[in-house]
Amino acid sequence: MRYWLMKSEPSDVGIDDLAALPNQTVAWYGVRNYQARNFMRDQMSVGDGVLFYHSNCAEPGIAGIAHVSSGAYPDAKQFDKKSKYFDPKATQETPRWFNVDVQLVKKIELIPLAELRKHSELERMRTLQKGNRLSITPLDPAEWKFITTKLAHA
DNA sequence: GCCAACGTTGGC
């Protein structure tokens, strides 16, 4: 059992969009960074905990609790010429990009980025480090526990 | 294999 923070832009898929999807589940398509891809492909398992994070928006922060609900499989968008995630170097035989499915567990009151920064328990979190841009980062179990039990409110 | 140029991310 591992824990992850996954960033999504609310203008693309926000917490309310996720809540409105069938089974409250979304394919985490569009990751085009090898480190983030490798986390999904090599390290994620069904049931892993996910913090759903809103990035690149007016109020960045953690917007919900979710979990990994599928293993990794080829990202369909890499084959779709009309998608901005199309990758001409990817083929059906040798796909380059993978994604898992993520299912909402519960929406929470937004925990703003500025709030996360106040807690010494979280000072080592990858997402809070200067210069970090990775859209998927692992969380320590202690960080997961602190955020989900101390900071998250329904 | 180096590294400059370019593109992207994401907070502010």
Added chain:
DNA sequence: GCCAACGTTGGC
């Protein structure tokens, strides 16, 4: 919209 930080690309 700005811009710092980082990742990728491609010429050599």
